[in-house]
Amino acid sequence: MNGAHILIETLIKQGIDVTFGFPGGSVIPLFDAYLDYKGKIKNILVRHEQGAAHAAEGYARASGKPAVCIATSGPGACNLVTGIADAYMDSIPIIAFGGQVPTSLIGNDAFQETDMMGITLPITKHNYQVRTPNQMAPMIMKSFKIAVEGRPGPVYIDLPKDTMTGEVTEPIPTEVNIAGFQPTKMPNPIQIKKAAEAIAKSERPLLLIGQGVVISEASKELAELVSLTKIPVSTTFMAKGIFDETHPLSLGTVGMHGRKIANYATLKTDLLITIGCRFSDRITGNLKTYVENAKVIHADIDPAEIGKNVKIDIPIVGDAKEIITQLTAELKKLQTKEKTEWTKTIKHYKKYCDECVPIKEGKRIHPKTVMLELNKLMKPEDIVVTGVGQHQMFAGHFLRMRKPRTFISSGGAGTMGFGLPAAIGAKVAKPDVNVFLIDGDGSFQMTIQELGTIKEAGIKIIIMIMNNSYLGMVRQWLELFSDKRYSEVYLGTTPDFLKVADAYGLKGIRVAKKSELESAIKQAIKNDTTTILDIQIEEESNVLPMLLPGGNLKDAFGGCMAGPGKYFEG
């Protein structure tokens, strides 16, 4: 068997039955091999390689399983780069294959040759160049192991053409071993005990749950911990939905555009219990003042994250599910009691926070209105995918997600254009649920070509374009921080998204008034093909409250806040 056939067989053995890819000269042998494995594995032909990478990300994020994208050498592989970098920032397990010129031509500046090993080095967990057909299977097996185990991340595999056409002569190993890759899964019991004792002693404990808990599939264990201890739960944007956001102890997301109750609790807590979160600058703001008066427990599977940004009192290295389970058991032994005063205060302000959000409806629809409407119409299993910008932050702030892996968004990298292809991947992973894409008119146009993929692959999603004719987030920054000196943020009123839908053989509905919103979303859910809802939102609405980049948490301002520095009191 040649290298290409072994590649496909190895993918199938790893549980892959669908890939996202785009052909080209160097990967002709690979796509040729697909013809011999019909019914076992298929490729979804995207319209641009960036779409393949984001679709793989969407698949991996929705399913929790590794996903594969493929591009040819040179420009093809280069187009994967944004998606790979995005997956790296958000710890998403994707295996990206790029074609390469034959080994005999490497280094000769051959046609469509690019040093992808060099380019992907800083944006992958690891990368491999297959040098002989015999290396094909072991390198792919190692890549899957690396991508999935420990803190997940993308792996890039460079495929010189002759390693796919050449014959594999050695037997395929049944397992592979990587000497330098042994992630710590089991936490140190002493650290667990210390953490439990600190929790028992604390007056105002707060959980900060990150995506590590999603990756570890520990939502059930988390719910048990909360039901035992009654500790309020804040999450990162990336972990949205890990804990039912309609639960009385759920405070929603923290950070720059997080919910004020979550940021308020962060200011007031005396013990922050952080699990699977890397304390990004969008969460902490000014590191000098962030939780300066609280003790911090930090549990993460990646030891390098502990102490990187925030000073930690009790570090725990290990898998989130193990940590939560052992912590719960330890706390049961200690017979911890609910911190009644604290939970009462939190519940009181949470209720106040939920109700005090005013909407001043103008001629066009307020973005918040769209989110509140969607909250009513989506089922708990339904998936929301977003682009990047104001609409993303409105969704993060106002949507109430109830299950893990139902909110899919580009967090660390903030990649505009992520939404549409990621929604494709999510729908392929979860064909039985509704997938809503909330996108901005700017973000959507960055990967708009994937509407072709949607039509040809028969994928049905519901696209909600929050159309304000602006690059809204940048416009907001210019309004707030640059005296409204708007520079290069107005997109104008083109294109007509209904005509775009029509051109791709899809359906389109324009939603100009609040009263049309409900029926339009319902119609889109009912339609048997993808529908684009062109939702005419206010042109210049701002996402608030907001924490200044690098600013102090207490100085968050705007929206329903009484004033900067005033979350609830006075």
Next chain:
Amino acid sequence: MTKEKRHVISMLVEDQPGVLTRIAGMFARRGFNIDTITVGKTTKAGVSKMVITVIGDDQILEQVEKQVNKLIDTIKVMEMTEDKSIIRELCLIKVAISNKKAKDEILRYTKIYKTKIVDITPKTITAELIGDPDKIDSFIELMKQFGVKEVSRTGVTAVSRG
């Protein structure tokens, strides 16, 4: 924050193409400054030993160790502290001879520092010196009065004591 000082980090790595790039790239990306770097074979096939020195406080050192450890090609990482390791560097130094008196003096110093004279011409003396980096620093400093024409240092290598 603790005081900045020199840290010697020893690591065992897979002997594969690109491994030096991976490690050097990670240092550059994270803003850690490599002071010296040496690489060589070990007794085990496929495994190389790399010794890197960095200047920084304890927090930097901790991050360096953790980030290096994260690289898939890294098998083992440890800090080589001065009290528990033998740390050496080799230096070749070419010094100008301006007159007889200078020559005598240079030769006297080279003896005190236990260097080996490896080349001598009417106008230059080249000495080879092995020692810890501080000793080499001070010898170079001492030679400056005569005019140092060229210096080549290998960077630090180290083994643990006992």
